[in-house]
Amino acid sequence: QVQLQESGPGLVKPSETLSLTCSVSGGSISGYYWSWIRQPPGKGLEWLGYLYYTGYAEYSPSLKTRVTISTDTSKNQVSLKLTSVTAADTAIYYCARSTRDIVFDYWGPGILVTVSS
């Protein structure tokens, strides 16, 4: 059974970089698309971007200057970096797996990241 688990700091200061890791167990990251999705408290879902295991990535147009998604195949991990954060970036951050036709079939439980000084 594939399992995803997000990890990282729960508190980030404004203007700093948010860095999260998604550890994948029960399966390889190879052959799949890996996305980060966030959800501000009490609000809807926002897609941040995806990375195909080959290295091809696409990012949300509204965030593409600040977002980077990468993988570490040796550790079976997917990472997210979001630079120059503000309070508007406070959200639960989820990682999720996709195949070409089945989008977001597995999700991590999410991690709440608060941006505050």
Next chain:
Amino acid sequence: QSVLTQPPSASGTPGQRVTISCSGSSSNIGNDYVYWYQQLPGTAPKLLIYMNNQRPSGVPDRFSGSKSGTSASLAISGLRSEDEADYYCAAWDGSLSARVFGEGTKLTVL
């Protein structure tokens, strides 16, 4: 404001059939598959419907999806109290080059 429009709320009584709509455009729903996710309170979303009308294993056949033109619908028959959740539609938007979600519909079982 999302490019996919869902009603903010829906409701029904146990045993009823309810439908949730998702309206888009030719750049998203009209040109790609629609996906539906169920988010129970305090949990991560769960894939409910993929490729417009396919159910992952383990999803009851009470849940069904359909698509016509630039709109899609999720139908839930034999409504149960455990169906009370937020439901989101999603599609790829070719104009934005982005995966887009609807704003979500909160389903209440009366």
